[in-house]
Amino acid sequence: MFSWPGAMLLYPLYASMRAIESPSTLDDQQWLTYWVLYSFITLFELSFHKVLSWLPFWPYMKLVICMWLVLPMFNGAAYIYENYVRRYINVTSYGANDYTMKNKKAIQMMSFDARKAVERYIDRHGPQAFEKVISAAEREANKH
DSSP states (O other): OTHHHIIIIIHHHHHHHHHHHSSOSHHHHHHHHHHHHHHHHHHHHHHTHHHHTTOTTHHHHHHHHHHHHHOTTTOHHHHHIIIIIGGGSOGGGSSOTTOOHHHHHHHHTSOHHHHHHHHHHHHHHOHHHHHHHHHHHHHHHHHO
């Protein structure tokens, strides 16, 4: 039973603090999404506690869900964000200030892992280098 708070609270708290200190915004997305989803799970639990008390498997189910959301091998929170939440928000109003509108549009079409790689590339080479890559890809696409 002691490992449950560790999986659902201690590790996410530690990872969230590391995300705050890192220059990348992608890990912020993972952990902010986790905390929003964990809050929804907690609200669900509080609202339906009488029903859930009759389900002996609920704590185990909650643990599995939270582990899926937390563990880096699954990145469940990022998956939920990418596939369900992201389509309902205006992503173009967020993001790094260095990105041009064209870059933001290209980044929006990428998966979480691809965006993470692009952000690392931009950190190393600068936003102008990424803009050159996008322009070259557009020229190549227009040839075909």
